[in-house]
Amino acid sequence: MAARTKFVEYVDQNAESFIERLAQAVKIQSISSDARHRQDVITMGTWLNHQLVSLGVTTKLVDLGSHVMQSQRLPLPPAILGKLGEDKNKRTVLIYGHYDVQPALRSDGWNTDPFELVVDKEGGKLIGRGATDDKGPILGWLNVIQAHKSLGLDMPVNLRFCFEGMEENGSEGLDECVVDEVRKGAEGYFSGVDCVCISDNYWLNTRTPALTYGLRGIAYFSINVTGPGQDLHSGLFGRMVHEPMTDLIKIMSRLVDNNGNILIPGVDEMVPPPTPEEVNLYKKMDYTTADVEEAAGGPIAISEDKVTVLMARMRSPSLSLHGIEGAFSAAGCKTVIPSKVGGKFSIRLVPPQTPEKIIPLVNAYLESEFAKLNSKNKMTVEYLHGGKPWVADVKHWNFEAAKRAIEAIYKKTPDYTREGGSIPVTLTFAEALGVNVLLLPMGRADDGAHSTNEKLDRSNFIEGTKVLGTYLYEVAAAM
Numbered sequence: 001m002a003a004r005t006k007f008v009e010y011v012d013q014n015a016e017s018f019i020e021r022l023a024q025a026v027k028i029q030s031i032s033s034d035a036r037h038r039q040d041v042i043t044m045g046t047w048l049n050h051q052l053v054s055l056g057v058t059t060k061l062v063d064l065g066s067h068v069m070q071s072q073r074l075p076l077p078p079a080i081l082g083k084l085g086e087d088k089n090k091r092t093v094l095i096y097g098h099y100d101v102q103p104a105l106r107s108d109g110w111n112t113d114p115f116e117l118v119v120d121k122e123g124g125k126l127i128g129r130g131a132t133d134d135k136g137p138i139l140g141w142l143n144v145i146q147a148h149k150s151l152g153l154d155m156p157v158n159l160r161f162c163f164e165g166m167e168e169n170g171s172e173g174l175d176e177c178v179v180d181e182v183r184k185g186a187e188g189y190f191s192g193v194d195c196v197c198i199s200d201n202y203w204l205n206t207r208t209p210a211l212t213y214g215l216r217g218i219a220y221f222s223i224n225v226t227g228p229g230q231d232l233h234s235g236l237f238g239r240m241v242h243e244p245m246t247d248l249i250k251i252m253s254r255l256v257d258n259n260g261n262i263l264i265p266g267v268d269e270m271v272p273p274p275t276p277e278e279v280n281l282y283k284k285m286d287y288t289t290a291d292v293e294e295a296a297g298g299p300i301a302i303s304e305d306k307v308t309v310l311m312a313r314m315r316s317p318s319l320s321l322h323g324i325e326g327a328f329s330a331a332g333c334k335t336v337i338p339s340k341v342g343g344k345f346s347i348r349l350v351p352p353q354t355p356e357k358i359i360p361l362v363n364a365y366l367e368s369e370f371a372k373l374n375s376k377n378k379m380t381v382e383y384l385h386g387g388k389p390w391v392a393d394v395k396h397w398n399f400e401a402a403k404r405a406i407e408a409i410y411k412k413t414p415d416y417t418r419e420g421g422s423i424p425v426t427l428t429f430a431e432a433l434g435v436n437v438l439l440l441p442m443g444r445a446d447d448g449a450h451s452t453n454e455k456l457d458r459s460n461f462i463e464g465t466k467v468l469g470t471y472l473y474e475v476a477a478a479m
Contacts, residue, residue: 003153007469008409010147015462018143019126021051022461023117025099025135026128032077032100032169035070041077041165044099048138048163049080055145057082057161060189062181064166064173077165079177081189084145085158091194091475092158094433096425097138098167098200101130102450109452125455132456133449137199137442138163140461144469156476160193167200167425175428182432195398195475196429196437199468203444204415208286209406209467211399212439214314214418215426217349217389219358222325223251223366224342227377232337242375244341245327251379252343254369256319260302260312262347264365267317270353274315282310285415295445314418318348342382348420355386387424396436401474408474409466440471 011018030044031037045061052059064076077100085092104114112118117128126136141161148155164174181188203210225244232241254263262268274282289301292309303309312318325342328334347358363381370379392399394416406414419439430437442464448454 003156004470004473006151006153007144007147008466010151011143011462011465011469014143014147015458018139018461018465019117019119019458021142022126022131022136022139023128025139026117026130027115029115030077030100030130030165031103032166033069034103035072035074038074038077041100042075045077045080045163045165048099051142052080052082052161055084055142055149057084057145057159059083059161062177064177067172069169076173079165079174080161080163081181082161082163083159083189084161085155087158088192090155090157091478092160092192093472093475094160094162094190094193094196094429095141096162096164096196096198096200096429097141098134098164099138100165100168101133101135102168104129104452104454111453114452114454119458120455124458126458126461127453127455129454131454132202132443132447132460133454134167134200136456136461137464140199140442140465140468143465144472147469156473158192159472160189162190164425167423171425174425178425178428179432190433193433193435195396195435196433197398197402197471198423198426198437198439199442199464200423201419201421201439201441202447202449203441204285204287204417205291206444206446208412209410209414210417210441211394211402211406211414212417212419212441213394213399214350214391215389215422215439216314216317216418216420217354217387217427218346218422219349219355219362219386220344220346220384221362222342222344222382222384223248224340224380224382225251225377226340227375228337228339231339234335234337237337241337242377243337244377245324245338247370247373247375247377247379248324248341248343250373251366251369252321252345255321255345260318262317262319264319264361266361267319267347267353267358270357271315271317271350274311278315279307281416282307282314285310285417287415291445313420315350317350317353318420319345320348321345344384348422349386349389351389351391354388355383359383387422388427389422390427390430390437391418392430392437397478398436398438398475401478402438402440402471404474405467405471408470409463440467442467 030041059082061078114129322344
């Protein structure tokens with residue numbers, strides 16, 4: 001207990017230097033989806049690797065190869081694997097995070113330069129791209145290591161690290177890297193890993209810490225309709241020909257109703273109903289429909305029932321229409337009949353759904369519905385990408401350790417949440433290592449990850465660092 005107390009005190013005493021290190025990280029414009037910034041992503045990886053090595057972590061940079069993006073062949077940023085501690089009498093925790101960020105321009109609507117960390121002392125916010133997603137959480141782990149190193153304290157567990165620079169752009173090469181490293185057995189960096197901890201998501205609200213035990217998967221499609229040999233003038237051809245846009249709109253309207261019910265037979269029906277125990281988890285969550293509407297920016301929640309809304313986000317599949325490629329969308333009035341259009345939609349998946357199970361249902365339904373139109377146009381359905389859902393056992397000692405850590409620091413029992421989004425590497429770790437995977441978020445629901453004026457509350461960065469360190473002590477003590 002004395003070690004924990006010293007650790008917590010050190011974090012408070014060194015908060016300003018931790019914030020300064022975050023400022024250094026935010027300054028590096030590690031935008032993985034922009035070819036112009038690929039060298040910046042690599043620079044960020046080099047900076048992070050230097051930080052780890054300076055704290056005594058043994059690392060290796062894994063070359064993930066190259067890829068073509070924006071008509072250029074670019075090197076993929078390296079995966080950083082690290083290890084600290086080899087004590088066979090201690091548990092071993094694998095930490096994942098990503099050092100790349102989303103694009104950000106002042107002209108997007110930022111109030112300040114997105115790559116200069118602004119310390120808003122009055123509001124208690126640390127504002128900058130990557131502050132919460134995911135540079136702040138990564139540096140939280142570095143803060144934990146620095147505290148123990150500076151105090152001369154032994155780490156309560158062995159640590160392993162896997163940090164990537166392509167999470168915001170498809171995580172290319174990472175799955176193969178993880179699987180290859182696991183195959184090396186005792187010679188690999190992941191040898192002896194007992195559990196995994198990921199800090200790359202957020203609390204359900206701004207009040208109550210959370211532990212996340214599930215993520216939805218995804219299956220993304222494009223419905224492509226073609227007909228005329230070229231775009232046509234509506235005054236010359238309107239009502240004379242079958243129009244691709246008309247067919248597409250009709251088909252897309254048959255995918256989901258205005259209450260979110262998926263109209264493709266077999267999709268909703270594939271998911272078993274919740275158990276009473278699971279429903280009770282949702283009832284206990286510190287959440288209201290007002291939280292939904294505040295986050296959405298309007299009074300548009302489908303239901304006033306909290307449990308219904310939460311299950312819709314966390315444990316039910318959803319189908320969303322995203323856009324139409326090839327349609328006129330500029331300012332003005334263009335009277336064109338597009339010759340080909342593509343409608344994009346995705347289905348968020350929950351167990352036992354997988355892309356492989358969903359694709360045949362989608363194809364069969366769309367072909368059947370298109371046939372009913374008796375159109376002379378042609379339709380093809382393209383599956384673009386996908387990922388499987390993931391759910392973990394919340395009764396595992398890994399979750400119990402995180403729960404006790406949150407209660408020790410925040411004096412609150414965390415909400416147990418399932419995220420509506422996807423982090424594909426989570427399932428890769430679970431399947432490749434065969435161990436429990438935990439999502440332990442640092443940031444709040446209003447952090448604005450991927451949006452303008454992204455922030456991490458100062459209290460979440462500092463208290464979150466304490467939670468991460470305390471979690472390791474609880475893992476060491478867990479039965």
